[in-house]
Amino acid sequence: MSMNREGRPTRPEAGEIMPPQTWTGNRALMLEEPLIFEMDERGGTGVDLAPAPQTVNRLGGLERNRPIGLPGLSEPQTVRHYTRLSRQNYAIDLGLFPLGSCTMKHNPRLCEKVARMPGFADIHPLQPTDTVQGALALIRMLGEWLVTLTGMHSVAMSPKAGAHGELCGLLAIRAALEARGDARAVVLVPESAHGTNPATAAFVGYRVESIPATDRGRVDFDALKARLGPDVAAVMITNPNTCGLFEPDMAAISEAVHAAGGLVYCDGANFNAIVGRVRPGDLGIDAMHINLHKTFSTPHGGGGPGSGPVVFSEALTPFAPLPFVERQGDQYVLVEEETAGDHHGSTFGRMTAFHGQMGMFTRAMAYILSHGADGLRQVSGDAVLNANYILRRLEDVLDAPFGKSGPCMHEALFSDKGFAGDLTTLDLAKGLIDEGYHPMTMYFPLVVHGAMLVEPTETESKATLDQFIGAMRSVAERAKAGDQSLKAAPVHAPRRRLDETLAARRPVLVYRQPEQAEAAE
Numbered sequence: 001m002s003m004n005r006e007g008r009p010t011r012p013e014a015g016e017i018m019p020p021q022t023w024t025g026n027r028a029l030m031l032e033e034p035l036i037f038e039m040d041e042r043g044g045t046g047v048d049l050a051p052a053p054q055t056v057n058r059l060g061g062l063e064r065n066r067p068i069g070l071p072g073l074s075e076p077q078t079v080r081h082y083t084r085l086s087r088q089n090y091a092i093d094l095g096l097f098p099l100g101s102c103t104m105k106h107n108p109r110l111c112e113k114v115a116r117m118p119g120f121a122d123i124h125p126l127q128p129t130d131t132v133q134g135a136l137a138l139i140r141m142l143g144e145w146l147v148t149l150t151g152m153h154s155v156a157m158s159p160k161a162g163a164h165g166e167l168c169g170l171l172a173i174r175a176a177l178e179a180r181g182d183a184r185a186v187v188l189v190p191e192s193a194h195g196t197n198p199a200t201a202a203f204v205g206y207r208v209e210s211i212p213a214t215d216r217g218r219v220d221f222d223a224l225k226a227r228l229g230p231d232v233a234a235v236m237i238t239n240p241n242t243c244g245l246f247e248p249d250m251a252a253i254s255e256a257v258h259a260a261g262g263l264v265y266c267d268g269a270n271f272n273a274i275v276g277r278v279r280p281g282d283l284g285i286d287a288m289h290i291n292l293h294k295t296f297s298t299p300h301g302g303g304g305p306g307s308g309p310v311v312f313s314e315a316l317t318p319f320a321p322l323p324f325v326e327r328q329g330d331q332y333v334l335v336e337e338e339t340a341g342d343h344h345g346s347t348f349g350r351m352t353a354f355h356g357q358m359g360m361f362t363r364a365m366a367y368i369l370s371h372g373a374d375g376l377r378q379v380s381g382d383a384v385l386n387a388n389y390i391l392r393r394l395e396d397v398l399d400a401p402f403g404k405s406g407p408c409m410h411e412a413l414f415s416d417k418g419f420a421g422d423l424t425t426l427d428l429a430k431g432l433i434d435e436g437y438h439p440m441t442m443y444f445p446l447v448v449h450g451a452m453l454v455e456p457t458e459t460e461s462k463a464t465l466d467q468f469i470g471a472m473r474s475v476a477e478r479a480k481a482g483d484q485s486l487k488a489a490p491v492h493a494p495r496r497r498l499d500e501t502l503a504a505r506r507p508v509l510v511y512r513q514p515e516q517a518e519a520a521e
Contacts, residue, residue, distance in 0.1 A: 030494060033084045037071050037511040044072030088494045090438040096460055096468050100411045100441035100453025101194070101242055103272055103294035110370055111297065111363040120362045125354040129334055135358060136332035140325040142365045143309070146290060149376070150268075151281030152311035156320045158356045162269050165289025165308030166200040166236070168321055168351050172287060172312065173234050173263045174204060175319040175348040182261065184233035190219045191447050192241035194267050206233060213447055217243040217402040217413075224253060228260035238267035239283075240274065242445040243402055244387065244411035244453070254284025263287070263316070271295045272458070273384060273410035276377030286313040292357075296364035307360035318346045323355055382458035383410040386465060390456055393469045397476045401448050410457075416450030420482030425450040428479050430489035430497055435471035 025032035057063065073081070090097070097104035115121060123132050143155040159165040170187070177184055187201035190211040198208040211227065212220045219237065235257050239247045247253070254264045266280055266288040272295040280288050292307040293300045300306070312320050323336040334355065338347055371379065384407070391412035395403045399417035402408070416425045429439035429452075441453040456465055478486055490497065 027492075029087075030492075031084050031087070032494070033081065033088070035511065036073070036078075036081055037513075039073055039077060039081065040071035042072060044074060044077075046073060046075035046078060095437065096456065096464055097438055098440040098454045098456060098468065099438070100244070100413070100455040101269070101444070102300065102441065103270075103291075103410070103455060103457055104300055105297055105457035106459040107297050107299055107363070108367065108370070111366040114366040115359050115362040117362075120358060123358065129332070133332055136325050136334065138365055139355065139358075139361055140327065140332060142361050142368070143325065145365075145368050146309055146311055149275060149279070150271075150285075150288065150290070150311045151279030152285070152288070153281070153314040154312045154317040154320055156310045156312070156324065156351070157361070158321060158323065158351045158354075159289065159308040159310055160352060160357060161293070161306030161308045162194075162267075162289055162291045163196045163200060163308075164351065165291075165310045166196060166265070166267065167203065168308075168310045169265045169287035169289060169312075170200055170204045170206070170234065170236075171348045171351075172310075172316045172319040172321070173265065175346060176263065176316055177233055179319070179346055182233075184231055184262070186231045187233055188224065188227060188235045190224075190235075190237055190241070192217060192219065192243050192245075192445065193236055193238040194242055194269060195444070197236040197238065197267055201234075201236060211235075213243075216405040217241070217245045217447070218247055219249065219253065221249045221253065221256075225256050228256060228262065230261065232257070232260060232262045234263045234265050234286075236265045236267065238270065239280075240270045240409040242453075243447065244408040244413050244455075245402060245405065246274070246409050250283045258284065268311075269294060270410060273380055275380045276373065277380050280311075281313065286316050287311070292360050292364040296367045298360045298363040298367075305357050305360060307357040307364070309356075319348055321349060321351045322347050323350070325355075379458050380410075383456075384408075386456040386458060386460060387412050387454070389462075389465060390454055390469060394472055394476070397473050397480070398452070411453055411455035413445075413448060414452040414454070415448050416452070416479075419450075419479045421484070423479045423482065423484075423486055425452055427486040427489065428452070428475050431475040431478065431486045432471060433490040434492045435475065437468060437471060 092104055092106055119132075119134050120138070123135055129136065139157055143157055146155050147153070156168055159168045185207055186209055187198075187206040188209055188211050189198045189201065191213045198210075201208045209227065211224050214220050218241070224235070235253065237247065237250070237253065239250055241247060257264050263286040264284060266283075266285040268280065268288040268290045271288075271290050275295055287310055289308045289310045292298050292309065293305070298305075298307065310320075322338070323334045326333055326335050338345060368376065387410050388407050391400060391403060391408050394400070394412070394414065398414040400413065401415050401417075402413060416423075416428070419425075419428075425442050429442050432439050440455075441451075443451055444453060445451055456468070475486070488497065
């Protein structure tokens with residue numbers, strides 16, 4: 001049996017002779033790399049700079065009174081340092097990135113190429129609109145696609161990311177309620193919703209109340225209906241929800257909320273699971289954000305950039321934010337003032353200084369046009385197929401709390417039930433690092449103890465999924481057998497297991513030379 005099919009051992013077998021530690025700390029091509037400040041050679045530099053000319057000091061007493069503290073390195077040292085660090089980083093271009101609820105999928109290079117085209121990559125938000133007609137046309141076209149795919153009435157393109165889109169939707173809901181003189185104060189948020197939903201509602205000024213989930217991982221519809229009343233402004237619901245499940249009562253929920261005088265916000269972060277198959281507008285949704293950096297495969301991670309356009313029902317369209325792109329005759333214009341009638345006539349104002357994330361718009365539009373309507377439908381189908389494949393291949397070794405509730409959507413949810421002794425989800429995740437994978441999302445959603453949320457996305461092949469499943473099975477079987485070596489994992493990574501609690505509570509954010517550290521102590 002080949003090594004690829006047999007798998008590489010993750011711990012020494014009995015009687016196996018382990019090689020000695022290397023003098024350098026390196027492990028073959030896994031190179032030990034110090035901090036760049038530890039490599040400092042006093043006076044070292046990669047460039048020769050002429051002395052700065054004498055000029056009038058305009059700093060008003062704020063000039064620096066000690067060296068800036070940058071490390072001195074030659075150009076080869078600097079290039080090698082960052083190249084070595086890049087080898088220690090996990091990325092979607094290296095392998096499967098199974099973060100649940102994040103949709104870390106391959107970003108087509110075609111989209112990157114289009115985003116770098118002149119006229120998209122080099123424009124400025126303060127340019128006259130007659131010099132950026134192509135960019136405005138693209139924004140308008142993307143908006144029309146989003147409205148068509150969701151079955152909604154209008155779209156606001158300016159929100160910068162998912163939580164920003166949630167804020168946009170709730171501000172429009174608040175403006176609509178205020179316009180009719182309705183002082184409602186409560187937003188209901190199911191347990192299965194994304195964690196940003198209650199935070200956003202509280203930020204807008206609403207009191208948040210939780211709605212429980214059923215034992216099948218869906219919203220308890222009876223509990224929701226029982227709580228509806230004249231004080232409920234809206235329900236924020238994630239569909240598909242954070243357990244990776246579709247809410248079959250969504251249309252009935254919307255009908256009940258509307259009958260009680262409230263409005264419905266849908267968290268559309270998981271839209272990639274239903275794009276081309278379900279139109280949220282048909283389910284009675286009033287506002288929903290769409291993460292372009294998830295559904296339409298623009299870069300995701302590292303804190304941005306993101307983009308979270310919000311689609312609105314006809315009832316909320318007049319309250320949507322400015323600005324928006326509109327075609328007037330043969331020109332595209334950026335409408336930045338309220339207009340009479342129902343076309344943003346009662347807008348709540350601006351969300352941001354400019355219009356949005358042009359690079360994200362361009363990538364998303366390239367993704368949509370390269371797939372077409374049939375391709376987008378296949379995207380959601382493949383995402384759901386891959387997640388269910390993982391669910392069924394692992395449910396005999398990992399507890400799947402909602403596995404008996406039918407198929408999942410785009411992500412599979414497991415728990416640490418059945419792990420022996422004191423082994424936990426964290427130990428399995430650390431063992432997965434030794435197998436060469438970034439761990440899945442852990443301890444979320446909170447409704448499942450020791451949760452492990454796995455989203456394979458639609459871009460992974462069966463061969464890739466099989467390899468990941470093999471690694472997960474191996475580590476899960478060790479956890480169920482009580483293998484205490486998992487407490488030391490990872491052992492093959494550049495760094496061993498850290499005290500993450502201490503690192504979070506007492507982070508060291510400033511580097512000090514050893515002599516400075518001793519003096520400080």
